[in-house]
Amino acid sequence: MSLNEIIILGIETTAHTFGVGIFSSLKGILANVNDAYVPLEGGIHPREAAEHHASVAHKVLSKALSIANVKMEDITAVAASFGPGLGPCLRVGCSVARALAAHYSKPLVPVNHCVAHIEIARYLLKVSDPLVVYVSGGNTIIAAYSDGRYRVFGETLDIALGNCLDVFAREIGLGLPGPPHLEEKAKKAKKFIELPYIVKGQDLSLSGLLTKALEIASSDTNYSLEDLCYSFIETAYGMLIEVTERALAHTRKNSVVLTGGVARSKVLQKKLEIMCKLHSVNFMTVPAEYAGDNGGMIAYTGYLCYSHGITIPVEKSYIRPRWRLDEVDIPWFKQD
Amino acid sequence: MKSIYHGLSKTEEVLSWGAEALIVKTTFLGHPAVKKVRIPKPYRCRELDEFLRRRRTLLEAKLLHYSIKSGVPAPAVYAIDLAKTTIVIEFLEGELLKKVLEKKKVNNLANILEEAGYFAGCLHEAGIVHGDLTTSNIMVCNAKPVLIDFGLGAFSRDYEDQSVDLHLFLRSLESTHFSIAEDVFKHFIRGYEKARGKNKTEKILSNVKDIRMRGRYVSERRIKRKRGQITT
Ligand SMILES: Nc1ncnc2c1ncn2[C@@H]1O[C@H](COP(=O)(O)OP(=O)(O)O)[C@@H](O)[C@H]1O
Numbered sequence: 377m378s379l380n381e382i383i384i385l386g387i388e389t390t391a392h393t394f395g396v397g398i399f400s401s402l403k404g405i406l407a408n409v410n411d412a413y414v415p416l417e418g419g420i421h422p423r424e425a426a427e428h429h430a431s432v433a434h435k436v437l438s439k440a441l442s443i444a445n446v447k448m449e450d451i452t453a454v455a456a457s458f459g460p461g462l463g464p465c466l467r468v469g470c471s472v473a474r475a476l477a478a479h480y481s482k483p484l485v486p487v488n489h490c491v492a493h494i495e496i497a498r499y500l501l502k503v504s505d506p507l508v509v510y511v512s513g514g515n516t517i518i519a520a521y522s523d524g525r526y527r528v529f530g531e532t533l534d535i536a537l538g539n540c541l542d543v544f545a546r547e548i549g550l551g552l553p554g555p556p557h558l559e560e561k562a563k564k565a566k567k568f569i570e571l572p573y574i575v576k577g578q579d580l581s582l583s584g585l586l587t588k589a590l591e592i593a594s595s596d597t598n599y600s601l602e603d604l605c606y607s608f609i610e611t612a613y614g615m616l617i618e619v620t621e622r623a624l625a626h627t628r629k630n631s632v633v634l635t636g637g638v639a640r641s642k643v644l645q646k647k648l649e650i651m652c653k654l655h656s657v658n659f660m661t662v663p664a665e666y667a668g669d670n671g672g673m674i675a676y677t678g679y680l681c682y683s684h685g686i687t688i689p690v691e692k693s694y695i696r697p698r699w700r701l702d703e704v705d706i707p708w709f710k711q712d
Numbered sequence: 713m714k715s716i717y718h719g720l721s722k723t724e725e726v727l728s729w730g731a732e733a734l735i736v737k738t739t740f741l742g743h744p745a746v747k748k749v750r751i752p753k754p755y756r757c758r759e760l761d762e763f764l765r766r767r768r769t770l771l772e773a774k775l776l777h778y779s780i781k782s783g784v785p786a787p788a789v790y791a792i793d794l795a796k797t798t799i800v801i802e803f804l805e806g807e808l809l810k811k812v813l814e815k816k817k818v819n820n821l822a823n824i825l826e827e828a829g830y831f832a833g834c835l836h837e838a839g840i841v842h843g844d845l846t847t848s849n850i851m852v853c854n855a856k857p858v859l860i861d862f863g864l865g866a867f868s869r870d871y872e873d874q875s876v877d878l879h880l881f882l883r884s885l886e887s888t889h890f891s892i893a894e895d896v897f898k899h900f901i902r903g904y905e906k907a908r909g910k911n912k913t914e915k916i917l918s919n920v921k922d923i924r925m926r927g928r929y930v931s932e933r934r935i936k937r938k939r940g941q942i943t944t
């Protein structure tokens with residue numbers, strides 16, 4: 377370890393994933409180990425997810441340290457996602473971070489989970505000032521940098537896109553995660569069924585779509601499941617692309633980046649790409665390993681925070697389940 | 713996008729190509745006019761795309777008409793061509809509120825902002841919601857606000873819809889005019905309250921707060937959910 381090397385250990389713990397990442401200022405990401413809680417049935421249950429996190433924490437941490445080939449003593453500071461997210465889950469990760477920081481006398485760095493998604497996208501894709509489409513099980517946010525912060529230019533008014541797709545897939549008897557199963561069924565569709573398409577200004581609303589589609593699925597035998605899946609994803613993705621296009625027209629950014637768990641969807645990628653072509657802007661997708669929740673992005677963003685003097689005393693380190701993206705100052709951002 | 717420009721005569725000029733429509737300056741029976749063409753979106757399936765463009769074209773024409781009828785300034789509708797998803801409307805000599813806010817001090821714009829709020833309130837009183845209330849969809853003509861771009865609007869007296877209008881306006885201020893957002897909103901709401909009264913305004917503002925807690929923190933809401941149960 378060289379003298380001026382900064383090594384940050386980052387812990388992700390906002391929802392279903394417990395992850396530990398290690399970032400070196402000289403060598404980049406050294407480790408990114410993640411363990412996701414998969415519910416046996418139904419949706420994510422915060423307390424069970426938290427129990428999962430507590431049970432895998434030690435294993436994930438040791439594995440990350442061994443892959444990175446560093447010891448706790450080599451770490452410069454410990455970062456953790458303090459929010460936004462599920463209280464019980466956040467509490468586990470932040471307790472681990474606090475304990476490590478206190479025991480090894482390391483500074484503690486609070487990281488905003490949404491900021492981390494954006495920063496890792498910019499870092500890996502080498503794109504300086506994109507419009508970011510962040511779609512996951514718990515978030516649907518379209519954001520871009522403006523005057524010192526990441527501002528929200530579009531978002532869901534009710535449920536998140538990932539949640540919407542997963543609930544629908546689960547309820548009609550397809551497996552999880554929802555998108556690939558729904559997209560597979562949709563391939564065999566013959567016709568489009570009109571479903572609630574709700575765009576309000578720069579925002580979208582998905583709950584009406586979900587309710588109506590579930591109602592049709594359970595009662596209306598005139599429609600095939602294939603047609604319903606096709607219409608469902610066409611409508612849901614259509615809304616998301618439209619609000620992205622609106623945000624793009626508004627911000628005039630010259631690139632669009634897709635991230636979050638739903639970024640894995642090939643259909644969604646394709647559609648966004650078509651929209652971006654229309655406006656002659658670049659389109660990129662964050663690699664799957666870093667698109668979903670992961671410790672690597674917390675370690676990297678922890679590094680950005682730490683090198684700008686952002687730390688928090690252990691005794692004042694409360695979790696922030698409702699920490700908004702646009703509340704966070706981004707002093708490291710350089711616009712070119 | 714060359715094809716879009718096909719069919720434009722020499723005297724026509726593209727004013728803007730926004731998210732949804734191509735805006736062309738033209739003339740209609742000798743009057744300066746604006747042609748708003750909703751162009752096909754290749755990322756949506758054809759049925760959905762055609763349905764949306766037709767619905768919005770028709771809706772915008774209707775809402776512009778009813779807006780003027782209820783005393784809220786908006787461009788007059790000259791013609792509708794549903795097959796081409798095009799409307800022809802009055803050309804407004806003026807500037808977007810967004811641009812005006814970038815140039816002038818908020819204090820010198822208090823009257824305009826208040827009047828914009830008043831008009832938004834009148835729309836709601838008349839049973840219309842705008843659906844895309846931002847500083848890019850309010851023009852300032854002769855120091856008077858004029859509302860444009862009604863394609864996402866609706867005939868509705870629902871408090872929730874009205875609250876979404878105000879939420880959209882506030883969020884557009886926060887994302888685009890962050891440093892002055894609070895002051896602008898204050899003036900705007902003063903006007904809004906003049907049209908709607910204290911009770912309704914307070915009720916709607918508290919609902920706006922609620923809406924802001926929703927989307928971004930769905931994960932938070934999910935705590936209250938029973939496992940496997942669908943609440944949306
Ligand atoms: N009647 C009009 N007179 C003059 N300019 C207009 C008129 N309507 C629209 N514009 C200009 O075109 C822009 C886009 O129009 P708008 O109706 O808001 O479409 P979009 O759906 O693309 O936002 C406006 O911001 C404004 O600058």
Ligand SMILES: [Mg+2]
Pocket residue numbers: 730848849861
């Ligand atoms: Mg507009």
